[in-house]
Amino acid sequence: MRLTKFVDSLPIPPILKPSRECCGLSYYTVRMNEFQQKLHRDLPPTTLWGYEGLYPGPSIVTWRDQIVRVKWENHLPVFRHLLPVDTTLHSSGPGIPQVRTVVHLHGGHVHTDSDGYPEAWFTNNYEIVSPLFKNRVYEYTNHQRASTLWYHDHAIGITRLNVYAGLAGFYIIHDKEEQCLNLPGGKYDIPFIIQDKTFLEDGTLYYPDRPANPSPALPRPCIVPGFFGDTILVNGKIWPYLEVEPRKYRFRFLNGSNSRFYNIRPEAEGKGSPPAWLQIGTDGGLLEKPVELNQLMLAPAERADVIINFSQFPGQKIRLTNIQPPVEEDTTGQILEFRVKDYLSEPDTSTVPSFLSPFYPLSECDADLERNMFFKISTDSYGRPHFLLNGTMWSEPVTEKPLLGSTEIWNIINAGAGIHPVHIHLIQFQILNRQPFNAGLYNTTGKLEFTGPAVLPDPNEMGWKDTVRAAPGFVTKIIMRFDHYTGRYVWHCHILEHEDYDMMRPIEIMKRPCLKSRHRYN
Numbered sequence: 208m209r210l211t212k213f214v215d216s217l218p219i220p221p222i223l224k225p226s227r228e229c230c231g232l233s234y235y236t237v238r239m240n241e242f243q244q245k246l247h248r249d250l251p252p253t254t255l256w257g258y259e260g261l262y263p264g265p266s267i268v269t270w271r272d273q274i275v276r277v278k279w280e281n282h283l284p285v286f287r288h289l290l291p292v293d294t295t296l297h298s299s300g301p302g303i304p305q306v307r308t309v310v311h312l313h314g315g316h317v318h319t320d321s322d323g324y325p326e327a328w329f330t331n332n333y334e335i336v337s338p339l340f341k342n343r344v345y346e347y348t349n350h351q352r353a354s355t356l357w358y359h360d361h362a363i364g365i366t367r368l369n370v371y372a373g374l375a376g377f378y379i380i381h382d383k384e385e386q387c388l389n390l391p392g393g394k395y396d397i398p399f400i401i402q403d404k405t406f407l408e409d410g411t412l413y414y415p416d417r418p419a420n421p422s423p424a425l426p427r428p429c430i431v432p433g434f435f436g437d438t439i440l441v442n443g444k445i446w447p448y449l450e451v452e453p454r455k456y457r458f459r460f461l462n463g464s465n466s467r468f469y470n471i472r473p474e475a476e477g478k479g480s481p482p483a484w485l486q487i488g489t490d491g492g493l494l495e496k497p498v499e500l501n502q503l504m505l506a507p508a509e510r511a512d513v514i515i516n517f518s519q520f521p522g523q524k525i526r527l528t529n530i531q532p533p534v535e536e537d538t539t540g541q542i543l544e545f546r547v548k549d550y551l552s553e554p555d556t557s558t559v560p561s562f563l564s565p566f567y568p569l570s571e572c573d574a575d576l577e578r579n580m581f582f583k584i585s586t587d588s589y590g591r592p593h594f595l596l597n598g599t600m601w602s603e604p605v606t607e608k609p610l611l612g613s614t615e616i617w618n619i620i621n622a623g624a625g626i627h628p629v630h631i632h633l634i635q636f637q638i639l640n641r642q643p644f645n646a647g648l649y650n651t652t653g654k655l656e657f658t659g660p661a662v663l664p665d666p667n668e669m670g671w672k673d674t675v676r677a678a679p680g681f682v683t684k685i686i687m688r689f690d691h692y693t694g695r696y697v698w699h700c701h702i703l704e705h706e707d708y709d710m711m712r713p714i715e716i717m718k719r720p721c722l723k724s725r726h727r728y729n
């Protein structure tokens with residue numbers, strides 16, 4: 208359906224107040240529930256799921272090293288999911304409750320029991336908890352750099368549905384280093400969660416219960432290999448506008464979509480040149496230096512902290528547009544409209560220093576272990592595409608067991624046709640390079656033959672990342688260190704329709720053998 212663009216102002220998710228604060232510890236209770244919310248002036252209210260009655264959820268804003276404890280409560284309908292559940296997927300069959308939730312803090316460096324393991328789900332009022340459920344209260348120690356993280360649902364087999372229904376919100380960490388830079392802050396620091404959805408005329412949220420042109424053999428509901436909505440929302444409003452002053456702003460972009468990638472750029476009204484924009488941060492915090500952007504590519508779950516300076520554009524309109532296929536110029540090609548006022552409410556004293564934060568690259572020589580990780584496209588018994596990591600299903604035993612304190616290189620081999628955004632829990636990594644290889648030869652013989660030199664990551668990827676685009680025909684080489692926590696975590700494709708259908712694997716960080724036992728003499 209066609210909705211008029213830029214008629215609603217951009218909402219900014221409210222900052223959640225802790226229910227208790229004491230001695231550097233903040234305690235929150237966050238309830239998941241079903242509610243109705245107006246997403247556009249001309250659309251009847253939409254039934255959604257969210258945190259604290261809001262889509263997107265309220266932002267949790269905290270400081271480095273401040274301890275945050277959150278009791279995540281499920282008050283969602285007990286028996287009926289808002290969207291079609293495919294019960295043929297892993298861990299979704301008979302006896303498994305349709306409505307189950309578990310919250311993951313994406314980008315958080317957290318204890319295994321607070322990471323939101325997909326099989327640590329719980330239902331309304333904890334009536335049913337999975338065998339791997341551990342605790343009602345999650346602890347986030349925030350021993351990490353200032354960064355734009357997000358919390359979202361991660362329940363096994365239905366993450367795509369729970370996130371699409373609205374279960375996502377920002378989690379922002381500040382620190383002194385960032386504060387000393389005098390970047391645009393306060394009301395000039397605004398997060399954008401960009402998502403695509405489809406609606407029926409009556410405002411109902413639509414999600415397909417089968418792929419287009421389904422074969423009669425398919426189950427119903429049946430997972431789709433990817434989802435692309437026809438409507439773009441920012442912070443829960445369809446094609447909103449934002450009034451800005453002619454000054455610098457910091458925008459924290461998050462692609463919170465299920466499958467859609469965005470290639471974003473600002474466009475000035477008429478034929479004028481758009482404002483300059485600089486990227487200052489990645490998934491894991493500040494870059495070493497600002498990077499001038501022409502356009503900004505964001506895969507699902509990637510974040511970019513960006514400065515846009517409107518000082519030369521008083522009285523003008525600037526559009527944020529998207530050119531990443533599949534796209535229609537007039538709908539999914541449009542994201543948001545800035546309306547620049549012609550006056551300042553106060554002088555702009557913010558700065559964007561040419562040096563932001565030191566970045567110490569990890570070297571290949573630091574690695575204790577190098578692993579080849581590959582994507583495999585298989586077909587399931589219904590004839591559906593089935594994307595696998597290392598040819599293994601989710602339910603198979605753990606094969607990757609990094610040692611605590613070790614540094615690993617992962618070569619992510621993509622011999623398929625599409626880009627997959629790979630996310631690893633617990634750690635932030637660095638991208639070393641991407642190198643083209645002969646995918647045909649690899650698919651037939653398993654032999655890895657490079658066809659060109661390794662290419663360095665883009666300048667705006669030369670920081671800490673937790674999600675990386677693994678392009679087809681390339682080996683994407685990343686390096687990471689496993690510190691502080693042992694136990695079970697996951698890595699997966701962040702296209703949620705892939706993640707939900709086996710493109711996810713456990714990893715287990717192992718303790719090193721005890722020094723005493725290593726040196727024991729008989």
Ligand SMILES: [Cu+2]
Nearest residue numbers: 627700702705
């Ligand atoms: Cu994927």
